[in-house]
Amino acid sequence: MVGQGSRICKVSRGARGNRFALTLPGVFLDHRDLRSIGADIPPAHTHRTTSESFMKVGFLQFAPHLGDAAATREHVERMLDEVPAVDLLVLPELANSGYNFSSTAQARELSEEVDASPFVDVVRDHCAKHARHVVTGFCEREGDELFNAALLIGPKGIEGKYRKLHLFLNEKDHFRPGNLGLPVFDVGDFRVGMLICFDWIFPEPWRVLALRGADIICHPSNLVLPGLAQQAAPVHALMNRVYIVTANRIGTEGDLTFTGRSTIASPQCQVMATAPDDDEDVQVVEIDLSLAREKAVTARNDVFADRRPEEYRILTDPNL
Numbered sequence: 001m002v003g004q005g006s007r008i009c010k011v012s013r014g015a016r017g018n019r020f021a022l023t024l025p026g027v028f029l030d031h032r033d034l035r036s037i038g039a040d041i042p043p044a045h046t047h048r049t050t051s052e053s054f055m056k057v058g059f060l061q062f063a064p065h066l067g068d069a070a071a072t073r074e075h076v077e078r079m080l081d082e083v084p085a086v087d088l089l090v091l092p093e094l095a096n097s098g099y100n101f102s103s104t105a106q107a108r109e110l111s112e113e114v115d116a117s118p119f120v121d122v123v124r125d126h127c128a129k130h131a132r133h134v135v136t137g138f139c140e141r142e143g144d145e146l147f148n149a150a151l152l153i154g155p156k157g158i159e160g161k162y163r164k165l166h167l168f169l170n171e172k173d174h175f176r177p178g179n180l181g182l183p184v185f186d187v188g189d190f191r192v193g194m195l196i197c198f199d200w201i202f203p204e205p206w207r208v209l210a211l212r213g214a215d216i217i218c219h220p221s222n223l224v225l226p227g228l229a230q231q232a233a234p235v236h237a238l239m240n241r242v243y244i245v246t247a248n249r250i251g252t253e254g255d256l257t258f259t260g261r262s263t264i265a266s267p268q269c270q271v272m273a274t275a276p277d278d279d280e281d282v283q284v285v286e287i288d289l290s291l292a293r294e295k296a297v298t299a300r301n302d303v304f305a306d307r308r309p310e311e312y313r314i315l316t317d318p319n320l
Contacts, residue, residue: 055087055190057216057243058284059262061275062091063251066098069110073122079282080126080134086284088190090247092262093137093197093222094148095119100170100253104146107174111141114158120151128155133187135194135247137220148175150194150220152185160185160192165205168198184212190289193242197221200229200246203236204315210240211304215292219246223259230261230274238269241303242292250278267291 060079065071076095083089093099096119097110112119123134133154140149140163148171152160163178164171182205184193193209195217209217217236223229229246237244243266250260260277264285275281295303314320 053288053290056284056286057088058086059090059247061262061281064098066253077122089134090218090245091136092247092249093220094139095137097139099222100256104174111139111146113141123153124157135218145176162194164196166198182208184214190215193217195219206236206240210242215289216243221248223248224256226259230263233263234265234269237265241267241295
């Protein structure tokens with residue numbers, strides 16, 4: 001049984017074959033399909049789709065050039081020029097610098113200030129030219145401190161910033177933990193939250209962003225634990241009724257090999273797009289925002305309204 005108000009348009013690019021592929025149509029379940037498993041869903045609990053609720057999201061999967069910021073910018077600019085029509089595109093974690101720094105001194109050398117960044121200039125110019133938004137991982141320098149950040153960039157420049165809360169492995173040697181909380185940014189027709197890589201394993205930030213109204217959670221990543229986050233993303237999307245775009249990278253730096261398989265997941269736990277594990281890729285899908293704004297599970301159940309926060313207080317106890 002297939003939902004009638006949902007469409008998927010996927011465009012993919014593989015560097016090795018320099019190929020483009022268009023797949024139509026795609027389908028996924030909506031609340032009407034719950035009747036097939038015995039749920040009593042009256043019309044009032046069926047999501048309503050309008051042409052305004054559709055938009056296109058995508059990811060760009062590649063390998064930055066660690067130690068060569070100019071080569072990385074040229075690489076990103078070249079790939080951006082080949083991206084098909086999209087409203088919101090997500091790039092990997094630390095896309096301007098690479099990841100596996102030999103020292104904090106190298107991390108500092110490759111970092112950039114947000115307001116004086118040649119990398120940001122490239123992305124901003126692209127957004128202005130194509131009237132779109134991009135979320136990208138960013139090695140940020142602010143004064144003497146370094147942050148593993150994500151930037152929301154639009155036609156007029158930077159519209160949002162998040163700093164990674166949960167640092168992974170050697171990141172703890174180079175970066176300060178995030179200090180900007182978990183903001184959600186209103187981009188006109190849609191609302192965006194951001195998490196970075198290892199944030200994936202903690203359920204709390206996904207729920208916070210969803211409660212704050214995010215339709216889409218962008219997840220720039222440099223994943224090295226094979227397949228785990230890619231499998232978790234659809235579950236987080238289902239539990240919070242949001243879309244998730246995980247943009248991972250490929251390649252090897254020192255002793256780390258990155259796992260690719262960038263993923264777009266729907267509020268119905270569907271994997272709408274998946275990249276290969278070892279090749280550059282760009283994929284774009286069309287999503288229906290109304291599915292992320294419908295939190296009802298049955299006629300009498302809602303993933304937010306049925307919460308019992310008074311029973312969850314242990315989650316905020318710093319002594320445990």
